[in-house]
Amino acid sequence: MVAIDRVSLVELLRKAGMDGDVDFLREGVEALAQAVIELEASERVGAERHERTLERSTYRNGYRDRAWDTRVGRVNLKILKLREGSFFPELLQPRRRSEKALLAVVQEAYVHGVSTRKMDELVKALGLEGISKSEVSRICQSLDGAVERFLNRPIEDPVPYLWLDATYLKVREGGRVVSMALVVAIGVGINGEREVLGLDVGPSEDAAFWQGFLRRLAERGLSGGRLVISAAHVGLKRAIVETLAGAAWQRCRVHFMRNLLAQVPKAAQPMVSAAVRMIFIQPDQAAARAQFHQVASALEKRYPKAATLLTEAEEDILAYMAFPEQHRRQLHSTNPLERLNKEIKRRSNVVGIFPNRAAVIRLVGALLMEQNDEWAVGRRYFSAESMTAIDREGTPLLQMLPELGSAAE
Numbered sequence: 001m002v003a004i005d006r007v008s009l010v011e012l013l014r015k016a017g018m019d020g021d022v023d024f025l026r027e028g029v030e031a032l033a034q035a036v037i038e039l040e041a042s043e044r045v046g047a048e049r050h051e052r053t054l055e056r057s058t059y060r061n062g063y064r065d066r067a068w069d070t071r072v073g074r075v076n077l078k079i080l081k082l083r084e085g086s087f088f089p090e091l092l093q094p095r096r097r098s099e100k101a102l103l104a105v106v107q108e109a110y111v112h113g114v115s116t117r118k119m120d121e122l123v124k125a126l127g128l129e130g131i132s133k134s135e136v137s138r139i140c141q142s143l144d145g146a147v148e149r150f151l152n153r154p155i156e157d158p159v160p161y162l163w164l165d166a167t168y169l170k171v172r173e174g175g176r177v178v179s180m181a182l183v184v185a186i187g188v189g190i191n192g193e194r195e196v197l198g199l200d201v202g203p204s205e206d207a208a209f210w211q212g213f214l215r216r217l218a219e220r221g222l223s224g225g226r227l228v229i230s231a232a233h234v235g236l237k238r239a240i241v242e243t244l245a246g247a248a249w250q251r252c253r254v255h256f257m258r259n260l261l262a263q264v265p266k267a268a269q270p271m272v273s274a275a276v277r278m279i280f281i282q283p284d285q286a287a288a289r290a291q292f293h294q295v296a297s298a299l300e301k302r303y304p305k306a307a308t309l310l311t312e313a314e315e316d317i318l319a320y321m322a323f324p325e326q327h328r329r330q331l332h333s334t335n336p337l338e339r340l341n342k343e344i345k346r347r348s349n350v351v352g353i354f355p356n357r358a359a360v361i362r363l364v365g366a367l368l369m370e371q372n373d374e375w376a377v378g379r380r381y382f383s384a385e386s387m388t389a390i391d392r393e394g395t396p397l398l399q400m401l402p403e404l405g406s407a408a409e
Helices: 006-016 024-045 090-111 116-125 133-141 143-151 207-219 234-243 253-261 266-280 285-302 304-312 325-331 335-351 357-377
Strands: 060-070 073-082 161-173 176-188 194-202 227-230 248-251
Touching: 024 060, 024 073, 024 090, 090 116, 090 133, 090 143, 090 357, 116 133, 133 143, 143 357, 161 194, 161 234, 161 335, 161 357, 176 207, 176 335, 176 357, 194 207, 194 357, 207 234, 227 234, 234 248, 248 253, 253 266, 253 304, 266 285, 285 304, 335 357
Parallel strands: 161 227, 227 248
Antiparallel strands: 060 073, 161 176, 176 194
């Protein structure tokens, strides 16, 4: 029986007189709290237990257990269930608010890389009884709605500059642990502000996967691009060429230098690196091209493989030189996106192996939401005045081909 009657109260008072009974205060709080809950429940129903009255609005339908952490310890309460409607006692409303605060803490900790195994210790440190891994997963799933809205939001303004890159995470799929590609896109809009545009997870960086990712960006409104910056991955490069109509492509200079220096002896790498870097410090594109041919000619004599690699990459590594000078330092590589990837890796390393793709999107999506908010309130990446210097004549770039927009992946 749940209701607290006089006999129960008398027994409780007798128990108080027993020497060494340290549980009296906790049991007293439990008994009185249950009595208050029963009184409120009777008012909600409009009748006492087994009472017939015209004021009755619904019927009791059993109880559910509810633990309540108090200053005297955890007490176990029973909350009335109704056949129609719902009931939650006013006594526990502050607890409900504290649960919301705990929910926020757990979500924040999860986004910042605290593993589910460590979450129990975190909750205990807050003065509660701990939390199971399944409960952490349930709480974190509530992030999914916000992440989904963020990743599917419309892209309203033109995006002249687009960075694309991928990193790899361990994911459990089909009973195996596999390495999966996490691709991320960021851009700078016509107002000069940075923005996270999207992410996706797939088994590999093949052309079809990248094409599908870029099409989805277009469906959300991606337009107005002038330059795409990425590494020279075969699948990505093919997707850019086949999917982004007319957009200039800048090959990441950092990745290119690694590939180039691999073609020369280690002892000669500092000299070759210094010579190639002279190309990139020229004041304009014409001077850069003139310096480029001098360096390529010098390399041809001693390191023909490096010279061939450099010559073939001329257009790709100098594309950024056609844009405003104040933008070039950020346009020649994927460094702005790689810094974000490092933060993703730092936090995902705590997880180790993700249970599924949805868990990856949940964690990384929440992280990217956080980063996007910081960019929104921070300094502009490029000034609004400098953005007006971008040549906007001719066919709008980064406009998806109509037939690709409607094609199935």
